[in-house]
Structures are given as C-alpha cells and as structure tokens.
Amino acid sequence: MNFKLGSVSFIAAIVLMAASEPARADQPCGPHTVEKTVLVPSWVTETKMVNCTEYRPEKRLLKVTTYKHVPEQRAVTQKCVVMVPEKYTKTVHYTVCVPKTR
Secondary structure, three states: OOOOOOOOOOEEEEEEEEOOOOOOOOOOOOOOEEEEEEEEOOOOOOOOOOOOOOOOOOOOOOOOOOOOOOOOOOOOOOOOOOOOOOOOOOOOOOOOOOOOOO
C-alpha cells in the first residue's frame, strides 16, 4: 500500500485479497485472488469563492432635542389670615366660702 499525506486528491489503495464472492461460470473453481480498489478518505484543501459583506466606519450627524429645567421667578399676590395677639381686661365675679370661727 502506498499512502501520501498532504495530497490534494483522493488516494486509492490496491489490496489483494481472497475472493469471498461465489465463483462465476467463466472462472475456475477454487481459491483465487481478486484485485479490489479501496478508497481511503484524506483531507483536501479547497479554495472557493463566497460572498462576504465588508463594513466600513461612517460618520453621521444626528440632531436631538433636549430640554433643560430653568428656575423662573414670579411675583404672586395671595390673601392670607394672620392671627394677631390682642390684649384685653375682663372682670370676673365669683363667690368664695370663708370659714367662720365661733
């Protein structure tokens, strides 16, 4: 057998072996040798064309509207009730029990 490593094509090995098939009418009876070809798989390097997509960087401009909270001062007039302390005098008449001594 002759094997080549790294070959680009398939390698065929020729093997001589005893026939295990029944004898045909045109062949003599008895053991005989038959030549058979056995294909041996091997690694194959192939080159093929495929479609591919290439990307490239591109600058773009995007406008975005943003809002900012700005404090605003306003003059507002409101009516409100304020409790003001008031001073006044009141006279109260009351009865008291006084002990009487005898």
